Amino acid sequence: MFNISKKDAITFLLFSIVVLTMPIWLAPLGASYPGLLQKFAIYALLAVGYNILFGLTGYLSFGHAAFLGVGSYAAVWSFKLLSMNPVLALVFAMVFSGIFALAIGFVSLRRSGIYFSILTLAFAQMSYKLAYSVLSPITHGENGLQLTLQDPRAIDLMFIERGSSLPVSSFFGIPMNGYAGFYFCAIILLIGFFIAQKITSSPFGMMLKGIKSNEDRMNYTGFNTKPYMLTAFVISGMYAGIAGGLLSITDPLAGAERMQWTASGELVLMTILGGVGTLVGPVIGAWIIKYFENIFSAWNESVLHGFFSFLPDNIESFVVLISSKFVGEGWHLTLGLMFVLVVVFLPGGIMEGVRRISAMFKKNNDAEKEVIDPDNIPKSTSGKGE
Numbered sequence: 001m002f003n004i005s006k007k008d009a010i011t012f013l014l015f016s017i018v019v020l021t022m023p024i025w026l027a028p029l030g031a032s033y034p035g036l037l038q039k040f041a042i043y044a045l046l047a048v049g050y051n052i053l054f055g056l057t058g059y060l061s062f063g064h065a066a067f068l069g070v071g072s073y074a075a076v077w078s079f080k081l082l083s084m085n086p087v088l089a090l091v092f093a094m095v096f097s098g099i100f101a102l103a104i105g106f107v108s109l110r111r112s113g114i115y116f117s118i119l120t121l122a123f124a125q126m127s128y129k130l131a132y133s134v135l136s137p138i139t140h141g142e143n144g145l146q147l148t149l150q151d152p153r154a155i156d157l158m159f160i161e162r163g164s165s166l167p168v169s170s171f172f173g174i175p176m177n178g179y180a181g182f183y184f185c186a187i188i189l190l191i192g193f194f195i196a197q198k199i200t201s202s203p204f205g206m207m208l209k210g211i212k213s214n215e216d217r218m219n220y221t222g223f224n225t226k227p228y229m230l231t232a233f234v235i236s237g238m239y240a241g242i243a244g245g246l247l248s249i250t251d252p253l254a255g256a257e258r259m260q261w262t263a264s265g266e267l268v269l270m271t272i273l274g275g276v277g278t279l280v281g282p283v284i285g286a287w288i289i290k291y292f293e294n295i296f297s298a299w300n301e302s303v304l305h306g307f308f309s310f311l312p313d314n315i316e317s318f319v320v321l322i323s324s325k326f327v328g329e330g331w332h333l334t335l336g337l338m339f340v341l342v343v344v345f346l347p348g349g350i351m352e353g354v355r356r357i358s359a360m361f362k363k364n365n366d367a368e369k370e371v372i373d374p375d376n377i378p379k380s381t382s383g384k385g386e
Helices: 007-019 034-057 063-081 086-108 114-133 178-201 203-220 225-250 261-274 281-294 300-309 313-326 328-345 348-370
Strands: none
Touching: 007 178, 007 328, 034 203, 034 225, 034 261, 063 086, 063 114, 063 225, 063 261, 086 225, 086 328, 114 261, 178 203, 178 225, 203 225, 203 313, 203 328, 261 281, 261 328, 261 348, 281 348, 300 313, 313 328
16 A cells, blocks of 8 residues: 555655745745644645546536535534544544535536536535525534534543633644644645555556546446546545645634635636646645735735835835735736746646756756767777778
């Protein structure tokens, strides 16, 4: 089970180092505070799971936010009814989101292409509206599902007395907030990344890639692709549910806004921006968007004046006037321009740019080797007749 290729092992090792040292290398970028680090890990996991469906099969879902919301609600109900243990909450989130994904996938996968995408969008919007209105006794509608002092918490109250303040999710006594919460999310991300690696390189993953390449040809050869597609859809939905559970673990609250179509659109944007079909690309896309949303959006004119202070006063004022339209409340404009540039010049996302640069360096190194290779130096010939 744990046998992976050397290339995958190196990728996993480097990825683990990058994730676990995020508080260090993100500090100069102003993004090392625990709340944002938790979002980086959670949305990276969400993007990795979404890539199993979209990246491997080519089926574009606009409804994955529904599973994110289901996972959040399931985790909070686990806290309210049973225990504040995050592991139990994640199990509930994974199971309920998996069941929900099985039901939606069974119906949606009867169609392909744009019809599949529209069906998933319709189911997500129905889920969003139901959570706001019809199911409000379960979801608490627009107020969101929150912890209360009167919650049963049957398992916890068997061992401890009810306190006078709201409980905090804890992993065997370690509160799931601050950096401890980040590292808990980071470990779950690494486990999810490793499983995604195994799926991608497995025969099952090869089947999914074959479906993406030419599903009709796969059907003609006698393979029934629907069970594979449904399995990929459920696995991807479970990843989203676990991500939703982690959101509720680090902040015990669940609201219907997590199920909106804009959340699904953001997930699609993350995957395309980083690189569809790659393991690391969607993670990079998730980090970029969350950085823009939480840090870049906070930049204002005073920050820009400090950044461009080396320029003459008149030029500085002009540059700040122009650049201020792209930061702060205008961060969506910058993100949109970046997305357009990536789609036009790097259809494979940021990872395609990385591959091009590495190929360029490899080509230059090969050229240098050819120049200094003694076997490529012409040898003079001499004979007796000279």
